[in-house]
Amino acid sequence: MNTYEKIYEVVKRIPKGTVATYGQVARLAGNSHWARVVGYALHVNPDNGEIPCYRVVSKDGRVSEAFAFGGANIQRRLLEADGIEFRDDCVIMEKYQWETPFY
DNA sequence: CAGTTGACGGCCC
């Protein structure tokens, strides 16, 4: 299993109506030092239809302006469609962050 | 082959 494969697996496991941080995904993928790699993995994003990259946000709950789909506003709309609320352009992490028991 | 960059995170000032 490649590094990217793991990352994609984790991203696809993110429950609907929940968001995860890059660090969180990296940690679940096996290494907490892959935050940047996670970003790159989602950047190449081979399957934007099956990989909900919009559920991955920065540690602050902020989304990237360089979002591949057309901008942070698109990502925000997708998240809102999943029932996730925003507070001042930031996802309410305390409420919607994916609480991973341990994986 | 070596240097630089990147959808980040954490610590220091």
Next chain:
DNA sequence: GGGGCCGCCAACT
């Protein structure tokens, strides 16, 4: 509290 710097890994030039 806000801003800046360094570190991590993999891909790109």
